[in-house]
Amino acid sequence: MDKMNHSSAEAEAETIEPLRYLSKGEVAAIETELLRDYRFGQQQLIEIWGQACAIAITKAYPLSSLAKKQPTVLVICGPDQNGSIGLVCARHLRMFEYEPTIYHPKRSSQSLHQDFTVQCEKMDIPFLSYLPTEVQLINDAYNLVIDAMLGPEADCANIKEPYSGILVTLKQIKTPIVSVDVPSGWDVEETSQDGINPEVLISLTAPKKCAASFSGKHFLAGRFLPYDIQKKYELNLPEYPGTDCLIEL
Amino acid sequence: MCGRSDEADASSLLQPGPRRKAYPLSSLAKKQPTVLVICGPDQNGSIGLVCARHLRMFEYEPTIYHPKRSSQSLHQDFTVQCEKMDIPFLSYLPTEVQLINDAYNLVIDAMLGPEADCANIKEPYSGILVTLKQIKTPIVSVDVPSGWDVEETSQDGINPEVLISLTAPKKCAASFSGKHFLAGRFLPYDIQKKYELNLPEYPGTDCLIEL
Numbered sequence: 001m002d003k004m005n006h007s008s009a010e011a012e013a014e015t016i017e018p019l020r021y022l023s024k025g026e027v028a029a030i031e032t033e034l035l036r037d038y039r040f041g042q043q044q045l046i047e048i049w050g051q052a053c054a055i056a057i058t059k060a061y062p063l064s065s066l067a068k069k070q071p072t073v074l075v076i077c078g079p080d081q082n083g084s085i086g087l088v089c090a091r092h093l094r095m096f097e098y099e100p101t102i103y104h105p106k107r108s109s110q111s112l113h114q115d116f117t118v119q120c121e122k123m124d125i126p127f128l129s130y131l132p133t134e135v136q137l138i139n140d141a142y143n144l145v146i147d148a149m150l151g152p153e154a155d156c157a158n159i160k161e162p163y164s165g166i167l168v169t170l171k172q173i174k175t176p177i178v179s180v181d182v183p184s185g186w187d188v189e190e191t192s193q194d195g196i197n198p199e200v201l202i203s204l205t206a207p208k209k210c211a212a213s214f215s216g217k218h219f220l221a222g223r224f225l226p227y228d229i230q231k232k233y234e235l236n237l238p239e240y241p242g243t244d245c246l247i248e249l
Numbered sequence: 250m251c252g253r254s255d256e257a258d259a260s261s262l263l264q265p266g267p268r269r270k271a272y273p274l275s276s277l278a279k280k281q282p283t284v285l286v287i288c289g290p291d292q293n294g295s296i297g298l299v300c301a302r303h304l305r306m307f308e309y310e311p312t313i314y315h316p317k318r319s320s321q322s323l324h325q326d327f328t329v330q331c332e333k334m335d336i337p338f339l340s341y342l343p344t345e346v347q348l349i350n351d352a353y354n355l356v357i358d359a360m361l362g363p364e365a366d367c368a369n370i371k372e373p374y375s376g377i378l379v380t381l382k383q384i385k386t387p388i389v390s391v392d393v394p395s396g397w398d399v400e401e402t403s404q405d406g407i408n409p410e411v412l413i414s415l416t417a418p419k420k421c422a423a424s425f426s427g428k429h430f431l432a433g434r435f436l437p438y439d440i441q442k443k444y445e446l447n448l449p450e451y452p453g454t455d456c457l458i459e460l
């Protein structure tokens with residue numbers, strides 16, 4: 001560094017690079033590396049993410065802030081990883097004394113996902129057998145709806161039942177929606193056109209491109225990513241406060 | 250009680266919050282926030298590995314001594330995760346006590362868990378325990394102080410400053426006189442009732458509580 005420009009070079013070195021928003025491909029690549037090279041287990045990652053989601057929800061909607069008499073929360077879980085994260089999140093919400101109810105219409109055949117389901121069942125968390133289409137029933141029963149249906153790997157152009165139907169319902173409810181990682185139905189890389197409109201988005205590990213156009217409350221959760229991966233993908237993650245596993249963006 | 254999947258769960262869930270609470274970064278006396286984490290061959294050791302990784306995320310500088318590695322792939326995974334976080338692994342532990350006193354702010358004892366046979370402690374752990382009885386650096390024990398009989402008052406075992414009981418305290422902890430944390434807030438209510446654990450109320454969303 002040129003010694004004469006010492007102070008400006010110093011200022012340059014301290015400039016914070018902007019947070020990166022990831023593409024679908026980058027999300028998949030990072031996860032592959034974590035599992036293959038860093039030897040994280042899938043169960044381990046899902047547990048970390050699910051717990052971080054639950055903590056983010058308690059920050060955005062503390063028990064005392066919930067309007068209804070009971071701290072009810074509806075957690076809608078998809079068939080894949082996003083759904084499993086929802087299951088873990090529901091379990092932690094139960095430990096935090098919320099009253100989660102799970103709607104998990106299509107269960108994965110993977111034993112890992114089934115384990116998460118059993119863990120929730122053994123916590124006495126009720127599982128709905130169907131989701132009311134009458135919007136007022138949802139508005140009346142739940143303080144929050146956690147959208148853990150579709151993750152960044154989902155094909156948003158090709159959403160099958162029952163999720164397409166559920167998304168229609170979610171566009172009509174008044175209950176605030178919290179989306180896990182990406183709002184279900186949104187294109188991961190595009191601005192949302194007419195998708196659901198969550199109040200809160202909890203990005204896991206790093207935000208996805210579509211989050212750049214998200215106008216609600218945005219959390220980044222899941223503080224475990226090895227520094228080497230952060231550098232390799234130039235994530236420029238913000239500094240988490242203290243030992244918190246989440247930060248509001 | 251705890252099956253295979255619980256191990257990963259418990260390990261993933263264990264946040265070294267107690268260590269940060271007991272020894273915040275700013276409180277550490279040495280210039281660098283160095284921490285020595287001594288890991289045994291079984292679950293207690295794996296918990297230590299996960300703990301070291303999180304300490305690294307919290308900007309402590311852990312160093313791991315993990316003399317005997319388990320052959321279980323799960324335990325090996327935890328080792329790789331630490332190596333990929335650039336956490337140094339010592340190839341041997343100095344027997345000279347002053348070297349440890351000078352180098353580290355804390356020693357985390359993650360050698361032997363409640364399943365260990367305290368009457369039959371093999372090398373290298375018996376030797377390490379001898380060293381630990383002489384160091385001045387504060388010791389934090391994971392779940393049970395290594396070498397203690399799980400159910401008895403300790404006679405002449407190591408003397409940690411902090412004990413972090415996992416899920417529920419063990420009998421020997423009743424005679425522990427240092428700072429005692431309970432950590433790991435995930436235990437299903439049914440198990441709590443079945444074993445009449447009478448766990449205290451964790452504050453807010455904390456996963457640990459000081460007893």
